[in-house]
Amino acid sequence: MNDFLDAFFDFDIIRQALPILWAGLKQTVLLSLMAVPLGVLGGFLMAFGARARSRWLRWPAVAVCDVFRAVPPLVLLVFLYAGLPFTGLDIGAWGAVAVGFFLNTGAYYGEILRAGLDSVAKGQDEAARxxxxxxWQAMLLVVLPQAVRNVLPDLVSNTLEVVKLTSLASVVALPELLFQARQAQSVTYNASPIVAAAAIYFVLLWPVVRLLSRLENRAVRGRG
Structure with missing residues (x-):
């Protein structure tokens, strides 16, 4: 039992690792503040493209959505960071993360927003016109607010997943929380920094989980 506690809950090692874990947490917050807006922007572009009347807009938007929902985000990040330089295009770690999250999370946001837009009765748009x-005014002022409200639990849930996915940035050497915890682990030969990082993620994301539960319960009551 003592060996287990020493391996995973050595508070002296956690105390020593706190400065770099704090630095990693700040990077994780910055990554989230970048990744979520980029994903939402990509989602709107893909959602509106997938609902366009022109097939030259609709088909590519649907194809992009399908492709980047199918490609694992880890593979996409490694390709952008380590593969593109072979073509002479080196976008760096931050660039790889920005493009990767724009494409991958944008595809998921796009499907959610498209479903939300489809859920709004056509009569709403016709009445607004x-x-x-x-x-564009009917879409912005009448249709879009209803669409977002209809899929709000899904949007919050996807945002939660996006924040958790920022831990993948460690594979491209961005010093976010997981990367710093692994660095501390490699120096101390102890898993306590990883446990501390998991606890920080829990404290950071648990309020969002509770908010999601409230939204889902409210949506169920609304349908009832």
Missing amino acids: ALGLRP
């Missing part, structure tokens, strides 16, 4: 709103 009958009142004199232009097509």
